[in-house]
Amino acid sequence: xxxxAIFLHLLPLLxxxxxxxxxxxxxxxxxxxGLFMFSYSYEDMLFAYKELASDDWFFMSALFSLYVATAAxxxxxxxxxxxxxMVWKLPARYHSWTMIYKIPLILxxxxxxxxxxxxxxxxxxxxxxxxxxxxIDSFESFPGVLYSPYGIDLIGAYIYKETPFVMVxxxxxxxxxxRRRIETAVMLGASQLRIFFTLILPFIMPVLxxxxxxxxxxxxxxxxxxxxxxxxxxxxxxxxxxxYFFHKDIVLRPVAMAMLTCVFLFSLLFIVGYLKVSTRVERxxxxx
Amino acid sequence: MRWLIILLSAWSILCxxxxxxxxxxxxxxxxxxxxxxxxxxMWSGSPTINTWVDTYVAKEVKKRYDISLxxxxxxxxxxxxxxxxxxxxxxxxxxxxxxxxxGENFKNAMENGLLHGPxxxxxxxxxxxxxxxxxxxxxxxxxxxxxxxxxxxxxFEYDSAVVASPPDSxxxxxxxxxxxxxxxxYPRPPDFTGSAFIRQAFYALCGxxxxxxxxxxxxxxxxxxxxxxxxxxxxxxYLWQEGRTYPKxxxxxxxLFERGEVLLNMSYHQxxxxxxxxxxxxxxxxxxxxxxDGSIYNTHFTAIPYNxxxxxGAQLVANFLLSPEAQLNKNNPQNWGDFTALxxxxxxxxxxxxxxSLDLGEATLSLAELARSAVPEIPSAYLExxxxxxxxxxxxxx
Numbered sequence: 001x002x003x004x005a006i007f008l009h010l011l012p013l014l015x016x017x018x019x020x021x022x023x024x025x026x027x028x029x030x031x032x033x034g035l036f037m038f039s040y041s042y043e044d045m046l047f048a049y050k051e052l053a054s055d056d057w058f059f060m061s062a063l064f065s066l067y068v069a070t071a072a073x074x075x076x077x078x079x080x081x082x083x084x085x086m087v088w089k090l091p092a093r094y095h096s097w098t099m100i101y102k103i104p105l106i107l108x109x110x111x112x113x114x115x116x117x118x119x120x121x122x123x124x125x126x127x128x129x130x131x132x133x134x135x136i137d138s139f140e141s142f143p144g145v146l147y148s149p150y151g152i153d154l155i156g157a158y159i160y161k162e163t164p165f166v167m168v169x170x171x172x173x174x175x176x177x178x179r180r181r182i183e184t185a186v187m188l189g190a191s192q193l194r195i196f197f198t199l200i201l202p203f204i205m206p207v208l209x210x211x212x213x214x215x216x217x218x219x220x221x222x223x224x225x226x227x228x229x230x231x232x233x234x235x236x237x238x239x240x241x242x243x244y245f246f247h248k249d250i251v252l253r254p255v256a257m258a259m260l261t262c263v264f265l266f267s268l269l270f271i272v273g274y275l276k277v278s279t280r281v282e283r284x285x286x287x288x
Numbered sequence: 289m290r291w292l293i294i295l296l297s298a299w300s301i302l303c304x305x306x307x308x309x310x311x312x313x314x315x316x317x318x319x320x321x322x323x324x325x326x327x328x329x330m331w332s333g334s335p336t337i338n339t340w341v342d343t344y345v346a347k348e349v350k351k352r353y354d355i356s357l358x359x360x361x362x363x364x365x366x367x368x369x370x371x372x373x374x375x376x377x378x379x380x381x382x383x384x385x386x387x388x389x390x391g392e393n394f395k396n397a398m399e400n401g402l403l404h405g406p407x408x409x410x411x412x413x414x415x416x417x418x419x420x421x422x423x424x425x426x427x428x429x430x431x432x433x434x435x436x437x438x439x440x441x442x443x444f445e446y447d448s449a450v451v452a453s454p455p456d457s458x459x460x461x462x463x464x465x466x467x468x469x470x471x472x473x474y475p476r477p478p479d480f481t482g483s484a485f486i487r488q489a490f491y492a493l494c495g496x497x498x499x500x501x502x503x504x505x506x507x508x509x510x511x512x513x514x515x516x517x518x519x520x521x522x523x524x525x526y527l528w529q530e531g532r533t534y535p536k537x538x539x540x541x542x543x544l545f546e547r548g549e550v551l552l553n554m555s556y557h558q559x560x561x562x563x564x565x566x567x568x569x570x571x572x573x574x575x576x577x578x579x580x581d582g583s584i585y586n587t588h589f590t591a592i593p594y595n596x597x598x599x600x601g602a603q604l605v606a607n608f609l610l611s612p613e614a615q616l617n618k619n620n621p622q623n624w625g626d627f628t629a630l631x632x633x634x635x636x637x638x639x640x641x642x643x644x645s646l647d648l649g650e651a652t653l654s655l656a657e658l659a660r661s662a663v664p665e666i667p668s669a670y671l672e673x674x675x676x677x678x679x680x681x682x683x684x685x686x
Binding site for chain 2 (some may be wrong): 147
């Protein structure tokens with residue numbers, strides 16, 4: 001009974017969601033099999049998937065996306081959690097000052113990309129300042145942070161953007177934590193580290209898991225930052241998809257759609273798998 | 289005074305009696321399009337071009353035909369895509385009235401029946417065009433589905449205060465790049481300009497353009513391509529960022545050139561340097577040059593979508609863009625600098641004179657210099673293969 005009520009309440013939201021999202025998904029999957037491809041027809045329905053299977057660039061891009069998403073999400077989670085904890089431990093009167101950390105949250109990803117570009121490129125603002133102050137002789141000796149082979153620029157920009165998001169999420173949960181438990185622990189002689197690992201961390205673990213999933217899936221499929229900052233090769237999957245979709249012959253559109261389908265399936269599997277593992281781990285921890 | 293008016297109107301009636309049936313039909317279109325809006329979807333990456341469209345063109349079509357022109361910025365690939373979807377979902381009243389299109393996008397649009405036409409021959413100003421010059425668009429037959437609109441030629445740009453003698457052939461470029469490591473690069477194909485750069489190198493290094501003009505021949509391509517890719521790989525370690533990465537599009541390369549990070553730039557628009565100087569983005573000493581072993585030119589076009597809701601208005605605007613006055617205005621580097629698609633010899637003498645006396649600016653090469661090395665575009669099937677193989681054989685080799 002209650003379930004139907006909830007369902008009915010959600011209906012106005014669900015209808016557009018289902019209509020738009022599933023239609024898009026359906027067309028993507030169909031086109032990846034060469035169906036509904038305008039005036040083109042394909043003899044082999046699996047043509048796009050075969051093309052992908054034989055294309056090692058696709059695997060390189062997938063690995064690179066995986067690497068960027070994992071590194072960026074883990075670092076943001078780590079830094080964001082520490083910052084949130086530090087902010088939470090500050091006396092209440094300073095809390096309004098810490099609002100400043102929310103600035104990167106308002107900036108769109110593409111703006112962060114451009115800021116990084118303007119500041120860090122070889123002839124950018126930081127390079128000019130170093131030159132004017134005599135720290136370097138010419139722009140050529142400015143370190144090549146941008147277009148570095150390990151995607152450091154990309155990961156850095158994502159960390160800058162995602163850390164405040166982690167802080168918001170973690171801080172909100174910390175506010176529900178009963179501070180008296182810490183006082184008790186201190187009275188019992190627990191160290192700061194011990195307090196963090198045995199009291200705080202298990203308490204915020206569920207939100208860390210959710211945040212990690214959100215960040216990971218978002219970064220894995222992210223487009224705007226890699227579009228501004230990314231390398232030509234291998235580049236993230238989203239850029240490959242964009243190129244197949246817009247820049248190549250329309251006959252090759254199914255390949256872009258096949259990549260999108262793969263990204264969607266992978267993200268879905270990742271979410272399900274991650275949630276399964278994390279609940280099991282939590283259960284084990286509780287048993288201890 | 290009154291007599292004068294009567295005389296003038298009598299004269300104009302006489303004149304209108306002399307015009308052909310096509311012009312009558314056109315009058316009817318003008319009547320139909322009065323007070324309507326034309327939405328022109330076009331690439332809007334150049335502030336100069338946008339300003340020209342938003343001020344001069346918009347004002348003139350308002351004055352002449354009472355049409356409000358709305359420029360909508362979208363890449364050609366994006367609006368062709370939008371049209372494909374509209375066609376698939378059976379939308380017969382589209383939002384686009386006029387498109388700025390050519391090359392692969394035109395081919396894609398034609399293959400899927402996305403364009404309305406043929407229209408070109410019914411436009412009065414088409415009589416100033418040499419039909420042979422606009423028979424093909426990247427090797428694809430135009431058949432009157434596109435209306436010519438302008439012409440552009442590929443040039444290289446350099447700062448004459450920094451580079452004394454620019455390398456004006458592909459052999460000279462190879463030597464120059466090795467002597468100046470890190471100071472040259474090209475936008476990564478499939479970027480429009482980057483792709484044109486490798487096409488030009490293909491012509492120059494693989495035996496000239498003539499052999500590729502008779503439609504697509506895969507065995508010919510396979511036989512000839514190696515010289516191009518070994519050349520590009522040979523200069524790769526000496527490119528900007530040691531060739532590990534390439535600017536993602538021409539505006540990224542423009543930025544590098546403006547800041548002096550690279551010393552040579554390129555543009556598929558012969559007057560780009562002059563208009564950048566006028567805008568204050570380039571130094572006054574920037575000049576252009578073309579490769580003596582071939583410099584590609586192409587014609588760009590306007591076309592009308594099959595489901596345009598204002599086809600009459602779109603034809604009026606396309607016709608206005610083709611008028612000698614608009615073409616002359618567009619050719620002026622103060623406004624844009626784009627070359628005319630008209631055959632100058634078909635214009636009346638005063639117009640011919642006006643075109644001849646245009647001041648193209650010091651940074652733009654003379655028409656004669658440009659014409660000397662001009663070579664036509666390649667059929668687009670070659671283009672697809674060149675882009676694909678560039679990725680395989682140049683981008684991905686270490």
